[in-house]
Structures are given as C-alpha cells and as structure tokens.
Amino acid sequence: MLRNFYTPHLGAGLLLSGLLALATPAHAQTDLLADLEKQTVDSTRREVVAATFKGTHIINAQSVETPGQGTLAFLIQHRFGTLNSGAYEFFGLDQAVLRLSFEYGLTNRLAVGVGRTNIDKTFDGFVKYKALQQTTGARPMPVSVTLFASAAITTLRFTDPAVERNTASRVDYAYQALIARKFSPGLSVQLMPTLIHRNFVANAAMQNDVYAIGAGLRQKLTKRVALTADYFYLLPGNTARNYRNALGLGFDIETGGHVFQLHFTNAKGMTEKFFVPQTDGNIFNGDIYFGFTVARNFTIKSQLK
CATH class of the missing domain: 1.20.5 (Single alpha-helices involved in coiled-coils or other helix-helix interfaces)
Structure with a gap:
C-alpha cells in the first residue's frame, strides 16, 4: 500500500x-x-560653483570672489620699480609701491573694504556684492556677476598754493560689473566693463569719465599653482591716446592658510583709479614692475550657529 x-x-x-x-x-x-x-x-538639485578664483584679486583687477561671511582678509600688495631702471636701482628693487587693505564679508555675498597706498598718499574704500552666482543642476546659472564700486581720495600735500585742491576735487570713483565663468576645475575667465569718474582732471582735454573693458583668467597648472592674467583696454578718447592699457601676468601659489601671488605688470598703481586710466608703462621698453600680493584670512565671526 x-x-x-x-x-x-x-x-x-x-x-x-x-x-x-x-x-x-x-x-x-x-x-x-x-x-x-x-x-x-x-x-x-542646484549647486553653487565655488572657487572661480582663489583670491579676491586676479592681479590688478578685483575678482568675483568675496571673503565670505564673518571673514576678514588682510592684503599686502607690494610692487617694485621697473626692471629697466638699471643696476644702480638694483633693477627696481630699491624702489617700492605698497598698498595695505582689509576686506570683510558682511554676508556670503556682500563685502566691504578699505585700503591705503603710498602713491599720492591715497585712501580707498569699496563695496562688492555677488548679484548672481554660477550654478549647476536645474535651471543652471551660466555665470557669476559681482558688482563693485569704490571711491579713492588723495591726501597728498601740494607745495604750490596755486594747485591746491578742495576735498571734492581729490576724489575719484570706480564702477565695475565683474562677469565670470568657471569652465572647468582648472579654467576660469572674467570680463569687466569699467567706468572711472574723476572729479578733477589736469586740463580740459582730459576725460572726467574713462571707460574700459577688462578681461582676466586663471588656469591651474598644478594642484597648488595657477597661471593668472588680466588686461584692461581703454576705449577711444584722450586718455587712451595719452596712456597705455594695463596688462598683468602672474602666478597664484596656495600655501596653507593664504594665497601668495607673484606677478609682472606695466601698471604701477594697485587701485582702479591708477591702473585703469593712468598706466604709462611701455612693456616693450622694459617698463615692467615685479610685485607680489599676500592675502591672509581671519575668521572673525563663526558661521556655525
């Protein structure tokens, strides 16, 4: 069974x-x-593109970057004399132009700054605002746009009473739209429409308003070294006929807590009122200034809540 x-x-x-x-x-x-x-x-998800440039300056020009909320940046900008000044001046090393400045981030998009240079004993102050930031993801923003405005006043004493000027005549203004794009982790490019307004000019043939178009770039060479350049083209006018376009070439070196910048340029001054309308160095004649910029950041207010 x-x-x-x-x-x-x-x-x-x-x-x-x-x-x-x-x-x-x-x-x-x-x-x-x-x-x-x-x-x-x-x-x-939208992501903000960071570190378009490693510092708040390219060479002569401002970059789209700001220090960030609660961060104080201390900058030492130093420029020697021209290389063609000869052995007696030690090829420019016996001469020096210096600018010291502080930049502070009120927010991650808004910054203010003050500085002082020994050219004409000039003080300057500025404000920078990140109006647009480059993003990736949904509805990407292709560029970053930072608006920049500054005022500079010379405090130089005039020995000739005939050329003594009142306070208003000592002030110049600069206005820029800084438009940048980070094309890759290694390459960033910036355009800079610029207006310089001078309350006082030496004669009627000079321009109170000077217009220029600037361009700058940063190309990474190694993890910590990048090639930088900026150039300002003066639009046609009396200033363009009497002065030259400012050109700068240099290197950014990242060293821990600060960025060390080495550069060569035909511009002696380090603020917009000098290098945009008053550059007289002829590169082909050897009117080249060697200089450096050291930037150090300090956290004044913690971003952590």
Missing part, C-alpha cells in the same frame, strides 16, 4: 518558499528604483 507523503505542513512550506522567492526580486527591484529616484533628485 502506497503512502501519501503530501501533508498540510509540507504544502505550507512549499507555498512559503515560493512567496519568498517571488518577494526577493521584488525587494531588489524596489531598491533599484529608489536608487534611480535618488540620482534623479540629485541631478536636478
């Missing part, structure tokens, strides 16, 4: 095994769909 080996307990076990076999692929499929959904969400 044959026995029936099928029992209710055996049937339940077979049914449970079948359900588990079906559930396992379903669970794996659910995990896969969740991962795909997460990737889709991440790809649509």
